[in-house]
Amino acid sequence: MGLVDINKVTFEYIRRDEDGNVEGITTAVDGVSLSVKQGEFIAILGHNGSGKSTLAKHVNAMLFPTEGTVVVDGLDTSNEDNLLQIRQTAGMVFQNPDNQIIGQVVEEEVGFGPENLGVPTEEILQRVEESLKVLGMYEYRHKSPNRLSGGQKQRVSIASVIAMHPKCIVFDEPTAMLDPKGRFEVIQAARALNDVEKITIILITHYMEEVVNADRVFVMDKGKIAMSGTPREIFSRVSELKELRLTVPQVTELAWELKNKGIPIRDGILTREELTEELKKYISLRKRERI
Amino acid sequence: MLRDITLGQYYQAESPVHRLDPRTKLIITFVYLISLFIFTNPYVFTLAAVFLILVTLLSKVPFKFILKGLKPIGFLLLFTAIMNIFFTDGEVIFSVWKIEATKEGLERAVYMSVRLVFLVFGSNIMTLTTTPTRLTNAMESLMKPLSVVKIPVHEIAMMMSIALRFIPILVDETDKIMKAQLARGADFESGNVIKKTKSLIPVLVPLFISAFRRANDLAMAMEARCYHGGKGRTQMKPLRYAKRDVAAFLISVVYLMAVILIGHYTGSVKL
Numbered sequence: 329m330g331l332v333d334i335n336k337v338t339f340e341y342i343r344r345d346e347d348g349n350v351e352g353i354t355t356a357v358d359g360v361s362l363s364v365k366q367g368e369f370i371a372i373l374g375h376n377g378s379g380k381s382t383l384a385k386h387v388n389a390m391l392f393p394t395e396g397t398v399v400v401d402g403l404d405t406s407n408e409d410n411l412l413q414i415r416q417t418a419g420m421v422f423q424n425p426d427n428q429i430i431g432q433v434v435e436e437e438v439g440f441g442p443e444n445l446g447v448p449t450e451e452i453l454q455r456v457e458e459s460l461k462v463l464g465m466y467e468y469r470h471k472s473p474n475r476l477s478g479g480q481k482q483r484v485s486i487a488s489v490i491a492m493h494p495k496c497i498v499f500d501e502p503t504a505m506l507d508p509k510g511r512f513e514v515i516q517a518a519r520a521l522n523d524v525e526k527i528t529i530i531l532i533t534h535y536m537e538e539v540v541n542a543d544r545v546f547v548m549d550k551g552k553i554a555m556s557g558t559p560r561e562i563f564s565r566v567s568e569l570k571e572l573r574l575t576v577p578q579v580t581e582l583a584w585e586l587k588n589k590g591i592p593i594r595d596g597i598l599t600r601e602e603l604t605e606e607l608k609k610y611i612s613l614r615k616r617e618r619i
Numbered sequence: 620m621l622r623d624i625t626l627g628q629y630y631q632a633e634s635p636v637h638r639l640d641p642r643t644k645l646i647i648t649f650v651y652l653i654s655l656f657i658f659t660n661p662y663v664f665t666l667a668a669v670f671l672i673l674v675t676l677l678s679k680v681p682f683k684f685i686l687k688g689l690k691p692i693g694f695l696l697l698f699t700a701i702m703n704i705f706f707t708d709g710e711v712i713f714s715v716w717k718i719e720a721t722k723e724g725l726e727r728a729v730y731m732s733v734r735l736v737f738l739v740f741g742s743n744i745m746t747l748t749t750t751p752t753r754l755t756n757a758m759e760s761l762m763k764p765l766s767v768v769k770i771p772v773h774e775i776a777m778m779m780s781i782a783l784r785f786i787p788i789l790v791d792e793t794d795k796i797m798k799a800q801l802a803r804g805a806d807f808e809s810g811n812v813i814k815k816t817k818s819l820i821p822v823l824v825p826l827f828i829s830a831f832r833r834a835n836d837l838a839m840a841m842e843a844r845c846y847h848g849g850k851g852r853t854q855m856k857p858l859r860y861a862k863r864d865v866a867a868f869l870i871s872v873v874y875l876m877a878v879i880l881i882g883h884y885t886g887s888v889k890l
Contacts, residue, residue: 388843412845420843427836432752432784439855441844452855474787488844 329402330363331496331528332387332418337361337396339382356382358551359396364530366495369522371531371539371559374548375573383548384500384532388418401495416445419489423501425481434460434476434484435469441492452491459490462525463517479510486517496528497521503535511535536563537577540598547572564595579603630747635863636678637748641757643864647871648745654875655734655741658882664730666881667737670874671744680747688743689736696732703728730888753858755780760858773849785833792829796822 339357342350356379364370374380385391386398389405401417403410419441422428431437435456442452460466463483473481482502489497499518503511515538521527531538539545545562547555549572555562562569566576566584576584583597583606593606636644655667675682707724714720746754759776766772797807800821807818 390839390843412847415843415845420840422836422840422843424833424836426788427833428840430781430784430837430841432780436752436855440841440846443853443855444845444847446851446853449853449855449857452853456855473784492844 329399330365331368331401332364332530333397333399334360334362334383334386335397335399337383337386337393337398339379339386339391340394355551357386357393360548360551360553361396362546362553362556364496364528366528367522367526368544369519369529369531369542370544370546371533371542372546372548373534373536373539373562373574375534378548379551380532380548381500382551384420384498384530387496387498387530388420389414390420412445416492417494418496418498419492419494420498420500421482421485421489421502423504425478425485425505428485429473429481432472433469434465434471434473437473437484438469438488438491441488445492455491455493459487460484462490462521463487477510478506479513482506482510482514483517486514486521490521490525490527494527496530498530498532500532501534502531503533503538511538534574536575536580540577547574559598560596562596563598629750630680630684632679632748634677634679634748636674636744638863639748639867640858640860640864641749641753642761642858643860643867644745644749645754645757645761647867648742650871650875651741652738654878655737657878658885659730659734659887660882660885661888662881662885663878664733664737666874666878671737671740674744678744678748680744685740685743685747688747689739692735692739696735699735700728700732703731726888751783752780755783756854756856756858773852777849781837785830788833789826789830793822793826796825 337357337360338355341354341356343352343354345351358379360379360383372380372383382391386393386405387400389398389400389411392398392406398405400414403414403417405411405414429437430440438456438459439452442455447455456469457466460469463486465480465483465487468476468480468484473484476484485502486497497518499514502514502518506514518529518531519541522529531542533539539562540559542559545555545557545559546553547562547569554572555565555568563576563580566580569576575581577598579600579602580597583593583603587593587595591610593603593610597603597606651667651670654663657663675685704720704724705718707721707727709721709723711719712722712725749757755776758779759772762770762772762775797805801807805818805821807815807822810818
């Protein structure tokens with residue numbers, strides 16, 4: 329059994345017209361099963377409307393499955409008595425950096441979670457300090473969140489989740505509204521939390537570059553899991569990804585195009601270094617052939 | 620810059636007044652306001668002025684800064700003064716057409732104006748030396764007894780502090796929407812008041828929609844972080860009374876006694 333067990337989960341949105349009559353039912357998540365082990369870094373990919381965010385919101389009991397069960401650290405989300413415990417175990421970082429900050433000062437914001445949990449005052453101060461230091465935001469503790477950059481705001485949001493001492497953090501498209509620098513900061517922070525603090529990370533995104541370092545990748549389409557495997561396995565199936573309207577990292581795409589033109593390069597190139605290596609091999613091979 | 624807007628116009632400085640517990644300041648301000656209304660005579664008002672000046676000096680907030688805060692009440696001041704001067708019965712000083720200015724009226728106008736100025740001046744010192752957050756905390760703490768009669772004190776305080784947090788964001792957004800509408804040829808400048816107000820509708824509608832969306836997101840973020848009302852909640856920086864608060868209370872009690880004593884022996888001016 330893993331830390332998060334999603335078992336045949338189906339979630340339906342009921343669409344209503346203005347009078348409240350049922351217009352139709354949209355199945356956002358359709359019979360998905362997946363299990364995340366403690367300390368894993370998994371990524372869920374998918375284009376808009378693939379159901380990835382809906383699935384993510386099941387993990388910390390923001391949404392409840394229409395069918396199936398979600399069990400987090402041995403607690404079933406359908407039991408209302410477990411809610412607070414589950415939300416503490418599985419924290420969540422949302423997309424819009426402005427709309428998830430409650431405090432008027434960075435420090436207050438980070439203290440909000442522990443305050444809700446009823447942590448004693450001295451320990452709150454200690455937790456706030458610790459988590460701000462982990463995210464490198466300690467020197468900004470007295471600033472107003474309005475004065476921070478997008479990336480910094482997201483780091484504060486991550487610190488606020490860390491202050492609740494979660495075992496798992498769900499990142500729901502945390503970089504969608506950030507500039508490249510902010511994106512780098514946030515992804516770097518997520519990786520560091522996974523490596524150093526051993527916190528389980530579930531990253532929801534549609535940026536392929538961000539999933540390269542994940543342990544496992546799931547690709548969602550129309551509420552179902554369309555592909556799953558290691559990043560290398562996933563990225564060697566470029567044409568399938570293209571069908572799912574996902575763009576692969578530039579290097580992977582270049583390698584794939586070259587291969588289609590008849591240059592022997594192995595599948596699933598993830599980094600620039602790997603491609604350089606492959607091309608060097610190919611060039612020296614050609615030279616030898618000429619001699 | 621719009622980002623720098625601070626509500627409640629906090630003036631940052633290191634002073635004994637800044638360091639006081641916000642509840643102390645709130646209560647003392649209240650006591651001061653009451654002291655202005657018990658008696659109406661020049662001696663009491665002089666004492667009130669001295670008290671105000673001493674507190675201001677202690678707070679290190681420049682007088683200029685506080686006087687700026689009096690600007691918005693300028694019109695109100697003028698209006699009440701004129702009303703008092705011309706519509707009080709008594710000894711006529713001069714008359715304009717059928718309206719007569721009276722000596723009693725003039726006296727009353729002076730007292731009312733001084734009282735109003737002191738009132739706003741006094742509460743300005745409080746808001747200038749206390750951050751909005753601490754003020755909200757103080758109100759929550761002072762109103763706690765009201766929760767016995769089912770008044771949602773914690774929720775009100777939470778709403779206030781969230782409103783304070785989102786005001787700069789919404790101001791920023793208003794600016795953005797206005798620019799977007801200007802780019803589409805909207806005209807906010809010309810026309811009379813009615814036309815100008817009407818032209819704001821294309822700004823307000825998107826603003827409201829976005830505010831609701833933000834509220835929805837924020838509610839979800841709060842729930843995700845285990846917010847479940849004031850029950851079982853602890854505070855990161857709970858308010859604690861210190862020795863200086865006791866001293867401040869003593870001073871204000873002495874002041875109030877002095878006001879009552881002086882007022883008792885000199886009596887109120889008949890108006």
